Amino acid sequence: MKWQGGRSQYVVRSSEIDARGLATLPSLVTYMQEAAWDNTSVLGISIYDLLQKGLTWVLQRMRVEMFRYPNHREKITVETWASGQEKVFLHRDFRIYSEEGQLLGQATSVWLVMDVVKRQMVAVPDFITAVALAPGREPLPFAKGKLPVLQEATYEQQTTVQWHHIDLNRHVNNTWYLRWALAVLPVELLEKSHLQEIDILYKAESTVGDTISATAAPASEQHTYLHKLTNLNSGKELVQARTKWAL
Structure with missing residues (x-):
């Protein structure tokens, strides 16, 4: 069975950096989601594919770890793959690499399928579950469990x-x-x-x-x-x- 993950390349732009010249986390998350879009397009399950059926993807949770932030104009590669399923929760992982192959960061995410008219989550359709996961691909630890509740704002x-x-x-x-x-x-x-x-x-x-x-x-x-x-x-x-x- 062929691995069905994807790799997308980007160059950090001036509008995506902070005052230190480093890519911001929201910019890196945008890259990751663009890479996911590229991969799901190849698999035939992109948002556009789902919208034709009255459905769409919705991000439910994301956990990101950064080891080094890329600089302005640095070339990076985002690797992504579907990493598992638990009932209605679909997991997708990401890794960000420098041009030299250094691991800059990684993330795991949880996605749901939503009915765009009813605005309700639905069971994962067969045409999505039919897309095979990468065999033997080691997933990152799933993002799960409760987060501590903010009691009093500072x-x-x-x-x-x-x-x-x-x-x-x-x-x-x-x-x-x-x-x-x-x-x-x-x-x-x-x-x-x-x-x-x-x-x-x-x-x-x-x-x-x-x-x-x-x-x-x-x-x-x-x-x-x-x-x-x-x-x-x-x-x-x-x-x-x-x-x-x-x-």
Whole structure:
């Protein structure tokens, strides 16, 4: 059986770096999701393929570990493959490599299939499960289990969802949630530290006109923060996350 993972190459652009000249985590997550799109297109199960059947992909959880952030104009390769299935949860893994083959980071993610009209999750269709996984490919540890709950916020920001936050699924794209969750942290932390790990859980949708509250606070573990995003219009919790930072 042929391995059905994929490899996509990118060059870090100036619009995707921070003040230190390093790629931001939201930019790297975007690369990973583009690579997943490339791979699912080859397999015939891309978002476009699903939309023809009234379905779509929805990211439910993602855990990322970064060992080194690539520089501006650095060439990177993103490797991705479907790594497993648990009931309605489909797992996909990623690895990011430098041009020299150095492992820069890795991630595991969980995806669901949604009915675009009913806005409800559905059982994984046969045409998706029929796509074979890579035999013998060692998966990364699945992202599972509960995240610690943010009890009392130390930092808070609010933003209103605009048209450019909306993606093909007609809801806020997950990378915007990631940006808002990180942006609430103090500038001193963002300037002096590197985001080493993030575990982010997506729980609900939001759309144009919604007001989003992003909150965060230090966790009991050193250099770790808990995050929460809430839709103030509906009262629904949109995102839970935990981040770990390295000096």
